Each structure stands twice: as structure tokens, then as C-alpha cells.
Amino acid sequence: xxxxxxxxxxxxxxxxxxxxxxxxxxxxxxxxxxxxxxxxxxxxxxxxxxxxxxxxxxxxxxxxxxxxxxxxxxxxxxxxxxxxxxxxxxxxxxxxxxxxxxxxxxxxxxxxxxxxxxxxxxxxxxxxxxxxxxxxxxxxxxxxxxxxxxxxxxxxxxxxxxxxxxxxxxxxxxxxxxxxxxxxxxxxxxxxxxxxxxxxxxxxxxxxxxxxxxxxxxxxxxxxxxxxxxxxxxxxxxxxxxxxxxxxxxxxxxxxxxxxxxxxxxxxxxxxxxxxxxxxxxxxxxxxxxxxxxxxxxxxxxxxxxxxxxxxxxxxxxxxxxxxxxxxxxxxxxxxxxxxxxxxxxxxx
DNA sequence: AAAATGCACAACCGCATGGGT
DNA sequence: CACCCATGCGGTTGTGCATTT
Numbered sequence: 485x486x487x488x489x490x491x492x493x494x495x496x497x498x499x500x501x502x503x504x505x506x507x508x509x510x511x512x513x514x515x516x517x518x519x520x521x522x523x524x525x526x527x528x529x530x531x532x533x534x535x536x537x538x539x540x541x542x543x544x545x546x547x548x549x550x551x552x553x554x555x556x557x558x559x560x561x562x563x564x565x566x567x568x569x570x571x572x573x574x575x576x577x578x579x580x581x582x583x584x585x586x587x588x589x590x591x592x593x594x595x596x597x598x599x600x601x602x603x604x605x606x607x608x609x610x611x612x613x614x615x616x617x618x619x620x621x622x623x624x625x626x627x628x629x630x631x632x633x634x635x636x637x638x639x640x641x642x643x644x645x646x647x648x649x650x651x652x653x654x655x656x657x658x659x660x661x662x663x664x665x666x667x668x669x670x671x672x673x674x675x676x677x678x679x680x681x682x683x684x685x686x687x688x689x690x691x692x693x694x695x696x697x698x699x700x701x702x703x704x705x706x707x708x709x710x711x712x713x714x715x716x717x718x719x720x721x722x723x724x725x726x727x728x729x730x731x732x733x734x735x736x737x738x739x740x741x742x743x744x745x746x747x748x749x750x751x752x753x754x755x756x757x758x759x760x761x762x763x764x765x766x767x768x769x770x771x772x773x774x775x776x777x778x779x780x781x782x783x784x785x786x787x788x789x790x791x792x793x794x795x796x797x798x799x800x801x802x803x804x805x806x807x808x809x810x811x812x813x814x815x816x817x818x819x820x821x822x823x824x825x826x827x828x829x830x831x832x833x
Numbered sequence: 834a835a836a837a838t839g840c841a842c843a844a845c846c847g848c849a850t851g852g853g854t
Numbered sequence: 855c856a857c858c859c860a861t862g863c864g865g866t867t868g869t870g871c872a873t874t875t
């Protein structure tokens with residue numbers, strides 16, 4: 485049984501021979517891949533286009549990094565997997581030169597076993613029930629609903645304070661309280677850990693997510709700032725240059741990574757009724773996550789004027805990955821909801 | 834030394850998605 | 855709007871090598 489795309493033709497299956505590799509590489513390096521389905525014929529291969537594409541992407545591409553995974557790569561995989569789950573293609577994007585297949589195989593053959601050996605559930609990254617619980621889990625096991633009242637944020641995206649931030653040390657990207665993810669949807673808070681949680685007005689109706697600085701009066705409310713008349717981000721009003729523009733999805737991927745030396749991201753709302761935009765301020769943008777080294781959300785301070793019309797967010801010296809954030813901010817135990825819009829965070833409340 | 838087993842990795846399969854008609 | 859097609863993705867299987875029995 486052949487692929488749907490090649491059921492009408494005789495195709496070879498199984499491992500690729502060096503001759504086949506050579507033909508494919510020669511053709512693609514000369515002509516580019518263009519339409520995969522036409523490549524087998526043009527390159528003189530008895531393969532289907534799908535197989536050619538896979539062979540090129542997973543094995544023949546010149547920018548592939550061969551060899552075993554480094555400890556750093558392994559840590560990144562674990563961190564990202566904790567947030568995204570089995571979204572191998574997304575995980576692989578954070579590892580230049582690695583493919584989704586490679587990451588997936590490495591996970592299944594190596595990391596998964598390591599986590600299990602540590603008593604961790606590779607799916608949830610939580611301690612498995614049979615494992616000896618630590619104090620944190622002991623607390624959770626008492627009575628989750630009473631332990632965390634309705635006003636408690638399900639999780640926080642936190643960072644060390646600016647003064648003690650050490651980019652050479654690794655730490656979890658997100659501290660997610662897994663038990664809280666099973667609670668009813670609550671307001672989501674991104675906060676500085678030094679800020680007493682009680683100081684945040686996260687109980688306010690309609691406030692879905694807030695970037696706050698040390699001033700309790702300065703809150704950026706995504707649900708309200710986007711459009712004065714709407715409770716959601718109004719994509720129609722977003723300038724095409726904005727990463728919030730629907731053409732680009734919620735966040736333009738180009739701003740997900742703060743380039744080396746570029747440490748400022750700016751949120752601004754140019755005029756009333758117009759959705760805020762997110763800018764990377766500083767050097768030329770780059771797409772490779774070169775600054776991912778520590779896989780953490782850096783300080784993200786937000787300042788607003790009295791009317792909350794202009795907001796500046798400063799990412800202190802490290803990458804601020806909105807894809808992570810977006811992926812993490814899924815309601816009710818869904819680390820990833822499959823969507824790509826913050827609008828999905830609007831719960832029926 | 835040969836068979837059995839385990840493992841890593843390559844490749845396949847089916848499905849989802851998006852664009853074009 | 856329905857259909858077709860190409861592409862991308864994640865789960866699964868197949869293959870070959872290494873290790874163990």
C-alpha cells in the first residue's frame with residue numbers, strides 16, 4: 485500500500501541508498517525542492533514526494549546538526565516538552581539543526597526513561613503516584629480545592645529579580661503548579677515573584693492576564709486594552725505591522741526571541757480603540773533562538789501611564805518566548821489547547 | 834559462535850490543515 | 855461551499871547494529 489500521493493506509481497520503499505541520496509541532494513541543491521510531489525520524477529527517483537521530503541528534512545539537509553544531543557539540548561527539550569507536550573516540530577524549532585523526528589526519537593529512547601527513573605511522569609513531568617512525594621506534592625495532596633482558593637492564580641510565570649538574575653544558571657522556565665491546572669479557570673497572572681500575590685487585583689472581572697510592575701495601579705489588561713468596546717483583542721484593528729495582526733497569528737514569531745543584546749520589548753497602544761502592538765526594540769531581529777541558553781522568562785516589567793495607553797515591557801537581558809507563554813496559558817490543565825490565539829483564554833465567566 | 838534481545842534511528846502511515854479551483 | 859491536492863505533523867513500525875545469553 486503506497487501513500488495517497490503516490491498510489492498510482494511504483495515507488496521504492498525502505499532505506500535510501502547512497503545513490504538515491506545523491507540524486508536528491510543534487511537535484512535540490514540545483515533547483516530547490518519546489519513542489520515535492522514532482523521531485524521524484526524530475527530527480528529520477530522511484531520514490532514518492534513525501535518520502536523525498538522526509539529524507540531531505542530529516543537526513544540530507546545541509547544545516548542539520550549530526551551527533552548526539554548535548555546536555556543543554558536535552559534540558560531544553562525537557563523544559564519545552566513540559567510546556568508543549570508532544571509537539572515535536574515546535575520543540576525542534578528551539579534546537580537549531582535538529583529535526584522533529586530526531587527530537588522525538590531522542591525523547592522516546594532516552595529522556596523518557598531518565599524521567600521515569602527519576603520517578604517523574606514523562607507526560608506530565610510530575611512525580612508519579614508511586615514515587616515518594618516531596619513536600620510540595622504533600623501539600624497539594626491534602627486538599628487542593630481548599631489549599632488554593634478561587635482567587636489563586638493557576639500558575640505564575642516568574643523570574644528571578646533583576647539583581648540576582650544569573651543567566652549562567654538554569655532554572656525551570658515556568659513554575660506550574662500542576663494541581664491548580666485542574667481547577668476551574670481563573671485569572672492568569674504574570675508576576676514578579678517578589679511581589680506579594682495578594683497585591684494583585686487578579687480577581688477583577690474581565691481581567692484575564694496582567695502584566696504588572698511594582699505599581700499596583702498600573703495594570704495592562706489584554707482583554708480590555710485591545711479594544712475599548714470589546715472584551716477581546718480585536719484583530720481587525722491591529723496594524724498589519726503588529727505581531728498581533730491576524731495574518732501573522734497572535735504573536736509574530738520574529739519577536740519571540742530577543743536577539744543578543746536586544747533587551748527591550750515594547751508594548752504600545754498608539755490610540756484609543758486600537759489594539760496594542762508588541763515591538764522588539766533594539767538590534768536587528770533574528771529568528772534563531774540564540775539567547776535561549778537558560779530557557780527562562782526574564783524580568784518583564786511593564787509601565788503604563790495613568791490612562792494605561794502606553795505600555796513598555798522590558799525583557800531584562802534574556803529571551804522572552806511568547807509562544808511558551810501562550811502555550812502555557814491554556815485553561816484548566818491544558819498545557820496546550822491547539823489554538824494560537826490569546827482569545828482562547830477568554831473563558832465564559 | 835549462534836541465537837535472542839535491546840536499542841537507536843530511519844522511514845512509513847494516517848490524519849489535519851490550508852490553499853487553489 | 856465542496857472538493858482536490860500538497861504539505862506538515864505525530865504516532866507507529868521497520869531495520870540494522872550492539873549487546874547479552
